[in-house]
Amino acid sequence: MAEAYVEALRGIVPDERLRVDLAERYSYSFDASFGEYLPDVVVRPDSDEEVSEIVKLANEYNVPVYPRGSATSLSGGPLPVHGGIVLDMSQFKHKLEIDKENMIAIVSPGVLTSDIHEAAAEYGLFYPPDPSSAHVSTIGGNILENSSGPKGLKYGTTKEYVIGMNVVTPTGERVRTGGRTVKNVTGFDLTRLIVGSEGMLGIVTEVTLRLIPEVKARKTMLATFETSVDCGRAITNVLSKGILPAAMEFMDNACIRAVEHFKPVGLPVDAGALLILEVDGHPYSVDDEMKEASEVCESAGAMTVEVAETEEQRANIWKSRKMVSPAVTEMGPTKISEDATVPRGKIPDMMERLAEIREKYNLNLVVFGHAGDGNLHPNIITDKRNTEEMKRAEDAVSEIFEAAVELGGTLSGEHGIGTLKAPYMVMEYGEAGVELMKTIKAAWDPNNILNPGKMFAENGQTKVELT
Amino acid sequence: MAEAYVEALRGIVPDERLRVDLAERYSYSFDASFGEYLPDVVVRPDSDEEVSEIVKLANEYNVPVYPRGSATSLSGGPLPVHGGIVLDMSQFKHKLEIDKENMIAIVSPGVLTSDIHEAAAEYGLFYPPDPSSAHVSTIGGNILENSSGPKGLKYGTTKEYVIGMNVVTPTGERVRTGGRTVKNVTGFDLTRLIVGSEGMLGIVTEVTLRLIPEVKARKTMLATFETSVDCGRAITNVLSKGILPAAMEFMDNACIRAVEHFKPVGLPVDAGALLILEVDGHPYSVDDEMKEASEVCESAGAMTVEVAETEEQRANIWKSRKMVSPAVTEMGPTKISEDATVPRGKIPDMMERLAEIREKYNLNLVVFGHAGDGNLHPNIITDKRNTEEMKRAEDAVSEIFEAAVELGGTLSGEHGIGTLKAPYMVMEYGEAGVELMKTIKAAWDPNNILNPGKMFAENGQTKVELT
Numbered sequence: 001m002a003e004a005y006v007e008a009l010r011g012i013v014p015d016e017r018l019r020v021d022l023a024e025r026y027s028y029s030f031d032a033s034f035g036e037y038l039p040d041v042v043v044r045p046d047s048d049e050e051v052s053e054i055v056k057l058a059n060e061y062n063v064p065v066y067p068r069g070s071a072t073s074l075s076g077g078p079l080p081v082h083g084g085i086v087l088d089m090s091q092f093k094h095k096l097e098i099d100k101e102n103m104i105a106i107v108s109p110g111v112l113t114s115d116i117h118e119a120a121a122e123y124g125l126f127y128p129p130d131p132s133s134a135h136v137s138t139i140g141g142n143i144l145e146n147s148s149g150p151k152g153l154k155y156g157t158t159k160e161y162v163i164g165m166n167v168v169t170p171t172g173e174r175v176r177t178g179g180r181t182v183k184n185v186t187g188f189d190l191t192r193l194i195v196g197s198e199g200m201l202g203i204v205t206e207v208t209l210r211l212i213p214e215v216k217a218r219k220t221m222l223a224t225f226e227t228s229v230d231c232g233r234a235i236t237n238v239l240s241k242g243i244l245p246a247a248m249e250f251m252d253n254a255c256i257r258a259v260e261h262f263k264p265v266g267l268p269v270d271a272g273a274l275l276i277l278e279v280d281g282h283p284y285s286v287d288d289e290m291k292e293a294s295e296v297c298e299s300a301g302a303m304t305v306e307v308a309e310t311e312e313q314r315a316n317i318w319k320s321r322k323m324v325s326p327a328v329t330e331m332g333p334t335k336i337s338e339d340a341t342v343p344r345g346k347i348p349d350m351m352e353r354l355a356e357i358r359e360k361y362n363l364n365l366v367v368f369g370h371a372g373d374g375n376l377h378p379n380i381i382t383d384k385r386n387t388e389e390m391k392r393a394e395d396a397v398s399e400i401f402e403a404a405v406e407l408g409g410t411l412s413g414e415h416g417i418g419t420l421k422a423p424y425m426v427m428e429y430g431e432a433g434v435e436l437m438k439t440i441k442a443a444w445d446p447n448n449i450l451n452p453g454k455m456f457a458e459n460g461q462t463k464v465e466l467t
Numbered sequence: 468m469a470e471a472y473v474e475a476l477r478g479i480v481p482d483e484r485l486r487v488d489l490a491e492r493y494s495y496s497f498d499a500s501f502g503e504y505l506p507d508v509v510v511r512p513d514s515d516e517e518v519s520e521i522v523k524l525a526n527e528y529n530v531p532v533y534p535r536g537s538a539t540s541l542s543g544g545p546l547p548v549h550g551g552i553v554l555d556m557s558q559f560k561h562k563l564e565i566d567k568e569n570m571i572a573i574v575s576p577g578v579l580t581s582d583i584h585e586a587a588a589e590y591g592l593f594y595p596p597d598p599s600s601a602h603v604s605t606i607g608g609n610i611l612e613n614s615s616g617p618k619g620l621k622y623g624t625t626k627e628y629v630i631g632m633n634v635v636t637p638t639g640e641r642v643r644t645g646g647r648t649v650k651n652v653t654g655f656d657l658t659r660l661i662v663g664s665e666g667m668l669g670i671v672t673e674v675t676l677r678l679i680p681e682v683k684a685r686k687t688m689l690a691t692f693e694t695s696v697d698c699g700r701a702i703t704n705v706l707s708k709g710i711l712p713a714a715m716e717f718m719d720n721a722c723i724r725a726v727e728h729f730k731p732v733g734l735p736v737d738a739g740a741l742l743i744l745e746v747d748g749h750p751y752s753v754d755d756e757m758k759e760a761s762e763v764c765e766s767a768g769a770m771t772v773e774v775a776e777t778e779e780q781r782a783n784i785w786k787s788r789k790m791v792s793p794a795v796t797e798m799g800p801t802k803i804s805e806d807a808t809v810p811r812g813k814i815p816d817m818m819e820r821l822a823e824i825r826e827k828y829n830l831n832l833v834v835f836g837h838a839g840d841g842n843l844h845p846n847i848i849t850d851k852r853n854t855e856e857m858k859r860a861e862d863a864v865s866e867i868f869e870a871a872v873e874l875g876g877t878l879s880g881e882h883g884i885g886t887l888k889a890p891y892m893v894m895e896y897g898e899a900g901v902e903l904m905k906t907i908k909a910a911w912d913p914n915n916i917l918n919p920g921k922m923f924a925e926n927g928q929t930k931v932e933l934t
Contacts, residue, residue, distance in 0.1 A: 101703055101812035124709060146652045157650055159659070160627055173899040180810045183624060183842045183880035185613045185663045186888075186895055187922060188904045192626070192659035196652045213709035236568055242591060242680035282756070285749030343647045345568035375650045413650035421653075428653055432640040436911065437655045443910035444903065455654060 002040045005061035009043060009085070012053045017044040017091075028086045031071040031078050033420060034336075034384075034466045039066065039080040044088045048166060048174055048205045051087070055203070056172030058085060058449050065449055067199045069110065069141030072133040074337045075418030077145055077198050081453035087203065089140050095206065098123045104163070104180055105209040109140025116209070125211040128155035131414070132325065140204050145416040146196030150247040153372035154280075155212075157414070159195045164208035167194060170201065170445030180208055193440075198416050199451040201444055218246065218280035219290040220314045223297040223305045224271035228252060231273035232348040234300035235371050238277065239344075241296060243289045249276040249321050250371035252351065254358075255328075258366055262327030265320050271303055275371065276321055324368050331364060332381040336393055336466065340404035341375045341413030353403040354378050361396040363389070375413035390467045397464045402427070420464060422457040469507045472528035476510060476552070479520045484511040484558075495553045498538040498545050500887060501851075501933045506533065506547040511555045515633060515641055515672045518554070522670070523639030525552060525916050532916055534666045536577065536608030539600040541804045542885030544612055544665050548920035554670065556607050562673065565590045571630070571647055572676040576607025583676070592678040595622035598881070599792065607671050612883040613663030617714040620839030621747075622679075624881070626662045631675035634661060637668065637912030647675055660907075665883050666918040668911055685713065685747035686757040687781045690764040690772045691738035695719060698740035699815040701767035702838050705744065706811075708763060710756045716743040716788050717838035719818065721825075722795075725833055729794030732787050738770055742838065743788055791835050798831060799848040803860055803933065807871035808842045808880030820870040821845055828863040830856070842880035857934045864931045869894070887931060889924040 009018060019025070019042045029036045040063075045051045058065045064084035071078050080086050093110035100123045105116055113127075113134040120127045130149040131142060141147075143165075148157035164178035167190075178184055178191035194202045225231040228250075235248055251259070251274040256267050267274065275297070279289045290307055297305050308314035328335055342350045351367065354376075358365040369376035378400055380393050401411050401424045411421045411428055425434050438456055441448075476485060486492070486509045496503045507530075512518045525532045531551035538545050547553050560577035567590045572583055580594075580601040587594045597616040598609060608614075610632075615624035631645035634657075645651055645658035661669045692698040695717075702715055718726070718741040723734050734741065742764070746756045757774055764772050775781035795802055809817045818834065821843075825832040836843035845867055847860050868878050868891045878888045878895055892901050905923055908915075 099810075099812075100707070102810040103706065104810075124707070146656075148650065152650050156623065156627060159656070160623060169899070169903065173902075175897060175900040175903060177896075177900065179877045179895075180875050181808045181842070181877055181880065182840045183615065183619050183808050183837075184877045185881055185883050186878045187884060187892055187901070188668070188907060189613075189626070189659055189663050190900070190903060192656055196656050201655070213706065213711055216709060239570065239680065240567070240591070242683060244680055282749060282752030284751030284755065288749065288751065341648045341650050343566075343569040343571075345566075370650075373649045375648070408647050410646045410648055410651045411653045413648065414652055416652050417654060425654055428646075429644075430642065432636070433642040433644065433657070434654070435640075436636065436642060436657060439910045440655060440907055443906045 005057065005063050006041050008057055008061070009041060009054065012057065013043050013045060013050055028068065028088065029080065031073045031076060033074050033076045033418065035076065035079055035419065037080045038083065039086040040083055042086045042088055044091045046092050048168065051168045051203055051205055052172045052174050054085065054087065055168055055170065055449065059171055059447050062447055064452050066451055067203045069138030070136050072137045072141065073145060073416065073418060075412065075416040075420045076454065077416050077418045079419060081419060090138055092205070098125065100125065102180060103211045105211055107139050107207050107209060109204045109207065110138050113137055113139050113142050120211050121214060124214045126214045127161065127209060127211055129158040129161060139207060143195050143204055143207060144197060144199045145414070147414045150249055150370045152370060152375065153248065154244045154246050159192055161210045162191055162195050162207060163210050165191055165194065165204050166206035167202035167204055170450040178208065182210055198418065198454050200441055200454060201450070215280040217283040217286045218278055219286045219307065220276065220278045220317050221290060221294060221305060221307045222317045223275045223277065223302045224268050225273045225275070225302055226271065228273040228351040229348045230301045231275050234275060234297045234302065236345065237296045237300055238293050241292055243279065243293055245277050245293070245372060246280040247276065247278040248370070248372035250369055251324065252367040254366040255324060255368045258327040258331055259320055259323045262330050263323055267320055268303060276317055328366060328379050328381060332383055334382045334384040336380040336382065336397060338378045338397060338400055339375060339413045339415040340378065340400050340409060340411065341373070342404055342407045342409030344372065344374045346407040346409065347371060347374060349407055350376060350403060354400065357396050357399050361392040363393060363396055365396070374409065384467065387467060394464045394466050417455045419454060422455055423461050423463055425455065472524065472530050473508050475524055475528070476508065476521065479524065480510050480512060480517055495535065495555065496547065498540045498543060500541050500543045500885065502543065502546055502886065504547045505550065506553040507550055509553045509555055511558045513559045515635065518635045518670055518672055519639045519641050521552065521554065522635055522637065522916065526638055526914050529914055531919050533918055534670045536605030537603050539604045539608065540612060540883065540885060542879065542883040542887045543921065544883050544885045546886060548886060557605055559672070565592065567592065569647060570678045572678055574606050574674050574676060576671045576674065577605050580604055580606050580609050587678050588681060591681045593681045594628065594676060594678055596625040596628060606674060610662050610671055610674060611664060611666045612881070614881045617716055617837045619837060619842065620715065621711045621713050626659055628677045629658055629662050629674060630677050632658055632661060632671050633673035634669035634671055637917040645675065649677055665885065665921050667908055667921060668917070682747040684750040684753045685745055686753045687743065687745045687775045687784050688757060688761060688772065689784045690742045690744065690769045691735050692740045692742070692769055693738065695740040695818040696815045697768045698742050701742060701764045701769065703812065704763045704767055705760050708759055710746065710760055712744050712760070712839060713747040714743065714745040715837070715839035717836055718791065719834040721833040722791060722835045725794040725798055726787055726790050729797055730790055734787055735770060743784055795833060795846050795848060799850055801849045801851040803847040803849065803864060805845045805864060805867055806842060806880045806882040807845065807867050807876060807878065808840070809871055809874045809876030811839065811841045813874040813876065814838060814841060814843070816874055817843060817870060821867065824863050824866050828859040830860060830863055832863070841876065851934065854934060861931045861933050884922045886921060889922055890928050890930055892923065
């Protein structure tokens, strides 16, 4: 069976872009989350036509298709859970055009997001979404997961910048959604439906991104607090002053200690919480807003407030934030990285719930994240060979999801649902809400070809399964 | 037949909110666009439960349901084209809560958009979308049409501010979409699918809007140009300087003359184009950016550049813009108000095409609009009793749509498709694209109950029909 359709695939893509050897298939069997699933074949299309023909053939042979960028997904987005075809889109990257006059970028899906940042900057333009994986992850992957990074509060998420796409539908049709204008209400908004659809509703083959003028100046501050409640109050008070920071990054005590243990940068290991706050905009306003933000932090009881005066000082502040990921990785072989998001005012409550969960399950749990938009990243460091601890981690993750939803938040701010959070969809949206989503999937993809096994729980799965 | 279901409706809503008399039905038979269609019955629900029960009953009796806010639609959105039930949502307006800490508003669908502006301002917050009908149109109508007004370029459209909704589905289920956080990637984005769906995919019964801190300062300029090409160059050059104005409103010569004829405010009637530019933000940056924008306009060959130094001067500048609508209305009994939108760099080409169309069809065509996002509002002033001129107007409107799409733009920037532009959907998105939309509609609304006869052309309609 597999042989027949693989043979047919050879009529669409040349041999050098079609691989069936075990080593190659194995290297496409995992992503940055959990589980390994061997596909039958890996193909690397490099045109709309090829993608369309592959998907049509997959429908004909009833074989699943798993689109994949750089596979940095933390929720299982690209995992080929039912085998079949992996569509490696990472080499589909010929186009990166900046249209300065209309302030848009037209980009192939395999282009790295950081390359878009650089290309835009050459024209004095700015593409704000900036997932921490931006230097390795593809724009196609970012779009299908709607992963966004620290600037969501001020600049919105990836979705707010995608204004048009070329898409291959689950039945292999080639369609154009949206256009080249910010304002567009012609028909249902398929663009925004497909952004964040985790590759289940279409494969993006070209995207039109809105850009904005480059930021003229930015200023960065690092403040430490005795407790995360103090830190939370500072965050709220800064916003109350009418300041909209470009970033407000939060780290808890465990995270601060992890960074200091990994590479001492002089962070106070006794601080309950740390806040990195950046304002950007016109040089005059940036100075004034930073002054005000510092005062707010001091009034909220900050232990220390340090405003970077030079570019070097600014880089140093961000270094402590960028060291979080390697520091956490060093703490143990397995990292469970969550992104439960709560309304900003509920951050202190969520921090309390996370502390309780850490204690109850006796786990190494550190918390950092994008405080401005309530997008926390609780990370559990464990070892997947330790099955007893992994069971506790599963229970802890379930409780994290429950806490986020109970506090009026959501399962996922930017990592997606994938395989990991599928059992919790009904908890957040109810049967009727999930049914509406399934209805769209079934209507567009009658043979369930595109990325099956994601978002909707299969086989009666009712809780997180990491093992 | 009608009697049976109307009788059943009486079991859901009390008599004072259910009307079958001809006078009442007649007053719900039109909107601000074209055509008159008499419904069987008008009901004014005021709870989710009632809306849900009405829709379930409509499915049972196979009767169409036409949700309606203030009926300011310019594309036929609320017209009851197949009779049935008009659901007047304008009295469903109990809730208007501002949550200052989380910077969100929670609002009932019948609340007027300008009331949200005022309520937010009381808390130092700002809701940027501002359709010119904001003081009479409901937030529910704004959301279902995604109408946005002048601030799209800097602040995005209505869609960018809707983060959660309570919705009654076309089969009468009550669901919650999105949530209270800006970042949310849990499942398909039903919120953004329903925003702009013209009431065909669901009836909004509560909405959660994201707010931003109030703008601290704004400054406004009026510049006039000999030609719209000069004006277009000024617009592009302002953006190239890294300035993102809150508004850039454009008027052509015919529009300037219309305003001056209506009420002389001292606009130069020989100017080819007029630009109202407003910057907002921090007081320091506003002064600096306005200085730079003025210089850009002068370099681009502006005839006059006038920066408002007082609030009174600022109000005067905006007065000339706000007089466009009454001035145009005075020019003739029938106004055809379009909103074809093109990539900003194509505004001069579009202006040229509009001048050709004006000449070819010998029509009174004035153009104004939101230049920053390419959202033009060509208005044809005519008299619907003059059937010969109306025929020419129909052809002219068709050519306007064709020109917009040919220039890489879209049929509608914010007015919606409704009855008026339905025949042109395929021109913009192709058969396959429109089919994807129809598939969602059919899957969610198997009996075609919610607002049927909109967006998708019926009965072989192939062009604009105004008569």
